[in-house]
Amino acid sequence: xxxxxxxxxxxxxxxxxxxxxxxxxxxxxxxxxxxxxxxxxxxxxxxxxxxxxxxxxxxxxxxxxxxxxxxxxxxxxxxxxxxxxxxxxxxxxxxxxxxxxxxxxxxxxxxxxx
Amino acid sequence: xxxxxxxxxxxxxxxxxxxxxxxxxxxxxxxxxxxxxxxxxxxxxxxxxxxxxxxxxxxxxxxxxxxxxxxxxxxxxxxxxxxxxxxxxxxxxxxxxxxxxxxxxxxxxxxxxx
Numbered sequence: 001x002x003x004x005x006x007x008x009x010x011x012x013x014x015x016x017x018x019x020x021x022x023x024x025x026x027x028x029x030x031x032x033x034x035x036x037x038x039x040x041x042x043x044x045x046x047x048x049x050x051x052x053x054x055x056x057x058x059x060x061x062x063x064x065x066x067x068x069x070x071x072x073x074x075x076x077x078x079x080x081x082x083x084x085x086x087x088x089x090x091x092x093x094x095x096x097x098x099x100x101x102x103x104x105x106x107x108x109x110x111x112x113x114x
Numbered sequence: 115x116x117x118x119x120x121x122x123x124x125x126x127x128x129x130x131x132x133x134x135x136x137x138x139x140x141x142x143x144x145x146x147x148x149x150x151x152x153x154x155x156x157x158x159x160x161x162x163x164x165x166x167x168x169x170x171x172x173x174x175x176x177x178x179x180x181x182x183x184x185x186x187x188x189x190x191x192x193x194x195x196x197x198x199x200x201x202x203x204x205x206x207x208x209x210x211x212x213x214x215x216x217x218x219x220x221x222x223x224x225x226x227x228x
Contacts, residue, residue, distance in 0.1 A: 004157075033215060043203065043218040056215050090157055094214065101146070101207065101214045105158040 001027060004093050004106035012112045018079040021109045025072050025093030031055075032074040033103060034066060037088040046089075049074055078111075086113045116141045120204050120219030127194055127226055135189040135222045137178075137204035145206040147171075147180055147187040148216070152201045161189075161202070196226045 005024045013019050025032050033056075034046040045058040049068035066076040072093070078085055088110050092103035121136040139147065146165045150158040162171030167182035176191045187204060204219040 006157075031214070035216070042220050043205075043216075045215045045217070048215060058215070092158075092216075102148075102160060102163060103207075103214075103216060104160065105150070107157040 004091055004104055006089075006091050006106040006109050008109060009107065010110050010112075012114065013081050014114050015081055015083060017081050018077060019081060019111060020075055020077045021089055021091075021111075023074045023076075023091030023093075023106060025074070025091075026095075026104055029093035029095045029104075030072050031094045031101070032068055032072065033092045033094070034074070034076050035090045035092065036060075037090060037108070038086075043090075046076065081113045083113050086111060116145065116206060116208070116217040118204050118206055118217055118219035121222050123201075123221070124223040124225060127224070129196055129226055129228050130193045131226075133189070133191040133194045133198075133224070135202055135204075135224070137187045137189065137219060139185050139187065139204075139206050141185075141206055141208070141217075143208065144182070145208055147178070148205045148207070149176070149178055149187070149189050150203045150205060150218075152203065152221070154200075158203065194224075194226050196228055199224055199226045 007022045031050045033048040048056040052068045063079045068074045088108045090108045092105045094101045094103045117140045148163045149161040151161045162173040164171040164180035170179045178189045201221045205216045207214045
């Protein structure tokens with residue numbers, strides 16, 4: 001079974017621009033979560049989508065948004081980019097089974113803001 | 115709120131040495147516990163997990179036991195190899211449906227020298 005895929009893998013943007021990242025979950029998985037990884041803050045939870053609804057949200061400003069489509073694919077958008085948004089953005093998908101969820105991660109999108 | 119405290123790195127060991135990476139957690143209820151590994155330039159890979167007290171997760175020679183009395187989930191391996199060089203993350207998630215976000219430790223960088 002194919003794993004979680006993320007596109008693009010690398011991205012360079014300038015301050016003030018916006019960016020959209022894409023994530024395709026493992027087939028059959030309905031939950032998609034996004035995390036930001038930076039050297040200073042480590043791994044931080046952004047948000048989670050389940051059946052096209054945002055179910056959980058971390059402590060990030062409103063510039064960070066996301067959505068999920070009917071096929072469970074998800075996108076996240078960052079508007080008005082700041083230098084501090086440079087990070088590895090990781091997507092994870094999961095299948096809820098018996099209350100013991102395991103999240104499987106994609107390779108990430110590395111975003112550099114100049 | 116939930117938190118994970120992980121052994122500070124970096125850790126450098128010789129090949130075939132015994133490895134322990136400490137992890138303790140703070141959580142309400144009885145979370146699921148995970149170890150993820152990140153190789154250079156890649157996303158996170160699930161290494162092992164445990165979902166209830168006294169469970170032992172194991173994979174690729176790595177083991178960790180869910181200790182409720184000490185709120186710990188230490189990672190161990192009897193004989194490390196150069197290929198084990200990576201960053202290791204301890205994480206927990208609540209089991210409540212709709213709140214399965216992962217809370218991560220800061221990561222421990224492990225380097226194995228031949």
